[in-house]
Amino acid sequence: MPNNNYSEVIVVDLEATCWNTAEEKAANTSEIIEIGVCVLNVLTGEIRKPAGLIIKPRQSKISPFCQELTSITQAMVDEGMSFEDGLGILRSDYGVGNRMMAGYGNYDKVMLARQCINYGVKPMFGPTYLNISAMATLKLKANKRVGLKSALNRLGLKFEGTPHRGVDDAVQAARMLWEIIK
Structure with missing residues (x-):
């Protein structure tokens, strides 16, 4: 993929382990369990390559609250890929690091950066990050x-799709971005 290609935006949406109570949140570490991603062509509105990369967390388990919210089960993440492998797919298949990225809010950008730091992995943001939530506001x-x-x-x-599934939320955010900029 060419560097700094601004005709396409990589839209991401992360799902992470989560808990219902303050006590549970304090006792656990939130980790990414799904990287939802798609590519929006900002010239045509075409959305392509939607994917939900299921990530196996290193420390945390899927709580009943998290499973109900995301529909992601412990069995799914047990069979998931490593965070590093997920980042490798983002780099090789989507050009993340060289292309404009977007997400609905700053949570995804912050969570991805935090997990990169926690795992000792080089952060991977492209030249620009668009906050689709701010644009919609x-x-x-x-x-x-x-x-x-x-x-x-x-x-x-x-x-369209299942709320709080990364792949579906990423596609919905891409649809919204197109509606805003077309």
Whole structure:
């Protein structure tokens, strides 16, 4: 993939281990369990290469709350790939590191950077990161952040897929980005 290709944006959405109570959150480390990714052609609106890379966490387990929220099970992550292998796919198959990236909010950018640091892996952001949530807030003239599903609805789009699955959320964020910039 060519360097700094601004005709395509890599849209990511991460799912991570999570817990329902403050006590559980304090006692556990949140780790990425799915890297949802797709490519948006900003000239045509075409969304291609959607994928949900299931990542095996090193320390944490899937809580019942997390499984209900994401539909990702412990068995799925037990069979998942390493975080490093997931990053390798992002680099080789999607050109992450050389291309513009986007996500719905800053959570994905921060979580990815944090896990890279925690795992001793080189961070992998491209030349620019677009916060689609901030763009939607401006487009909708909202006075506060609007959630993904609500923003889609307000833009005349319906959520397609399973909420809180990285691949589906990434595709929905890409659809929204196209609706904003077309």
